[in-house]
Amino acid sequence: MTAPAPLALYIHWPFCVAKCPYCDFNSHVRDSVDQAAWRAALLADLAHEAAMLPGRALGSIFFGGGTPSLMPPQTIAALIAAAAGHWSFAPDIEISMEANPNSAEAARFAQVADAGVNRLSLGLQALDEAALRFLGRAHDVTEGLAALDAAQRSVERVSIDLIYARPGQSLAEWESELRRALAFGTDHLSLYQLTIEPGTRFETDVRKGDFIPADPDHAAELFEMTQAMTAAANRPAYEVSNHAAPGQESRHNLAYWRYGDYAGIGPGAHGRRGGLATVRHRKPENWMTALARNGHGLCEERALEPAERAAEALMMGLRLGEGVDLRVLAARTGLSPNALVDDAAVTRLTGHGLLSRAGDRLTVTPQGMLLLDGILAEIVAA
Incomplete structure (x- = not known):
């Protein structure tokens, strides 16, 4: 029997110094944080999840947020050590942490590395002073x-990380900014178009007429230029918004996009555990209360039907340049390959140059990536 793919572990730190106006992530501002209590709570939540996933090898750990670079290095070290006690580590385990580029946090990067982190995801977001002020x-x-x-x-x-397609941003301005970013020599770039998410301050600002988002046609031009420039710099897109030198892709995020098992702990964290969907309480105080009461922060644990698992796997996997293998997905879900996608829609979109199908492998073309959400809505079998 083939051994299961390495497990991924996500650890959510929900606190930020301030809430960015574009952010819809589970982040919270608090006057103070009881660090000892939070360390103990995260360790307890981790122990519960590990008991549900015994005997697995761990391929990646990702500290996300919020602003996990605000975590004390001692807490990071304790969580990594606990994970090593619960599971075996893959020899080349990737341990990532999201970080803000504030001076106080950057001063701790060496300590974070000593704690065991070997990959940093830095939220630069822009290389322009006015843009940084606009982005909060x-x-x-x-x-x-x-x-x-x-x-x-x-x-x-x-x-x-950089955010582009900002209001008023020209092709020439983004070209100059991206060229500068590519010259930094990092092996990975996450390049996101600014989207106006429900419930954010930017949504309110747009509704009030304070600014107008980028025109979709202009945003498409920016996207196409981004793909061309990163490919020329040997940092091609391997996912719709993520670019890496060959072999330097985020292994943790690939575990999501390839629909592997992943454990999620901390407030609001999601997980996929052997066909079960797990969700933890979003609000930090509610998560802590649940831990004290139940020994874990779960608020939902639900078995996914095969069709739902297949739909999720397609929606994640088709974001990747490599696409999905329908026969492999069928074997994992118990569905037939023909039941996974709407064949008529696939044929039509392939004719339009938006999809490519070679045997059982289905991929979205570079042109199709501009219309990814619409394509997914059409081809995923109901």
Whole structure:
């Protein structure tokens, strides 16, 4: 029998110094945090999840948020050590942490590396002072570049995040900014178009007419230029918004997109555990209360029907440049390959150059990636 793919572990730290106006992640601002209590609670939530997934090898750990670079390095070290006690580590385990480029956090990057983190994902978000102010970021360009230097000195693998398709951003401006970012030499870039998410301050601002989002046609031009520039710099897109040198893709995120098992702990964390969907309480205080009462932060644990699992796997896997193998997916879900997708829709979209099908492998073409959400809605079998 083939051994299961390595497990991925996600650890959510929900606290931020301030809420960014574009952010719809589970992040919270608190005047103070009881660090000892939070360390104990995360360790307890981890122990519960590990008991549900015994005997697995761990391929990646990802500290996300919120702002996990606000976590004390001692807490990071304790969680990594606990994970090593619960599971075996893959020899090349990837241990990532999201980080803000503020000076106080950058000063701890070396300690974070000593705690066991070997990959930093740095939220630069822009290389323009006015854009950083618009995005509500607490750092300026100089501080961001200093943090990038500190990250590159502390760990071998660094990724940077940038947001483009900002209001009024021209092709020439983004070309200059992206060319500068590519010259930094990081092996991974996450390049996201600005989207106006429900419930964010930006949604309110747009509704009030404070600014107008980028025109979709202009955003498409920016996207196409991004794909061309990153490919030319040997950082091609391997997912719709993620670019990496060959072999430097985020193994943790690939576990999601390839629909592997992953454990999620901390407030609001989701997981997929052998056909079960797990969800933890979002609000930090509710999560802590649940832990004290139940020994874990779960608020939902639900068995997924084969069709639902297949739909999720398709929606995740078709974001990847490699696409999905329908026969492999059928074997995992117990469905026939023909039951996974709407063949008529696949044939029609293939004719339009938006999809490619070679045997059992289905991929979205570069042109199709511009219309990914619509394509998924059409081809995923109901």
